[in-house]
Amino acid sequence: MRKQFVTYIMGNMDFIDNLKTLEHAGADFVEIGVPFSDPVADGPVIMAAGQRAIQQGMTAQRILETLTAHKETIQVKYLLMTYMHTIESYGEAAFIRDAEAAGVYGLIIPDMPAEYIAELKARYPERQLKLISLIAMTADTERIQTIARQAEGFIYTVTMNQVTGQNGEFHPELRKKLGLIQRNSDVPVFTGFGIRTAEQVQQLATIADGIIIGSEIVKRFESDTQAETVQYLSGIRQTLDTVE
Template identity: 30%
Template sequence: MKILNKIKSDNESGKVSFISYVTAGDPDIKTTLDIMKSLANNGTDIIELGIPFSDPISDGPTIQKASERSLKKDINISKALNIVKEFRKEFSTPIIIFGYYNPFLRYGINNLMKDIKNVDANGILVVDLPPEESHQIQSSVNKHNLELVYLVAPTSTDYRIQTISNLSNSFIYLVSVTGVTGTRTNIDKNLMPFIKKLKRITKKPICVGFGISSTKHVNELKKKVNGIVIGSAIVKIIEKNLNDKREITKKISNFCKKISRACRI
């Protein structure tokens, strides 16, 4: 269980895991690969690679636009997995394939897990998959020795959290706010009490994302959780530098170094 083991070893070495998100094919395949290498070289512990989708209901405007840019380049699941295959020639950083149920279902669940395993990615997160409907994916994930990451929100009931904890063979992804992804100035005041409650219900590692974008946020959270997920802040750097690909990797490298330093406890 490479993702879980990475989080455990990070925590034991005195840091909270830094998980970075990037959309496959944004702004193009080569740059995505360069960005992933840059993430791995500059302190990212785990990479979430997003599969673009035409109706990304959980994503805010920044990641929606990234999906649109990627879809214009005809990026699909196969091309995204090929990026992982290329990345694996140099790096062993754990990778989570992040996406929506519909494209995964069309691809074929068992085929998808087999292909994820074949390129040596390590897990999958299906944003809009309720635990009640996860049986097919969970059994295929288990069969291929992958990890399935579930989302928990501050609105989740104790029963739902317990159900997810029982099903999950990976970390629990805590959505820090209700609503869509995106950068926010402050952490929701209700988040800390909810983290306490979550820890009472589950012993699984907790990684928090949605709206985490700065060293300030990391410093507030790092002693409370096992991992921090940053997506929109990274994708925003891509969006602002579309005309200069080298600037994208340079700025992402600098951003990651800062976040990685802040992740030390």
């Protein structure tokens, strides 16, 4: 399997156009952020983008309705990154039903611990929607093994002990823990947080099955020209394709 390019966009008024830009640039997955007033995992870039999306009137319902209307024209796999409050306010069963109807591949819920993810899976055994597991570098070996063995779709590993989009060093045990996760899982293991340059992509793609870029993409969609954004995305795709 080629190294996977996992991307993130905010669910704003332009998200379908941005999603298709990512698809054409070679993304394998697109995470769509459902705007939320009090996010816990989002850094300043994504948090500000979420506030603007809220001001535009974007909601979970509007995102799902838009995806449903466009799903036949989209080939790339897309997921929703959201929070427990949003799902509970929408109605848990209704959210899962409407997400599946909209063609959503999976859900990433940063504030839902693994134990709650397991309970959610048990409540909806017939669902097609993947519930994506996150693993922090601070997790101990036993917890990593438990989460990895229960994972579906792919595993989202966090490169550093910070919110998204922050500068800083990747966790010193990242390579070791990625290896542990891969040995205990039957699904691909991707890594994200703080990744923005081709050099970082080259480094991390040698030890992970794919990389996740969020804040940098959100920032470029807002500040760069379309051509500049496509050039950046294509460069990341090309870098990934050079890694065995």
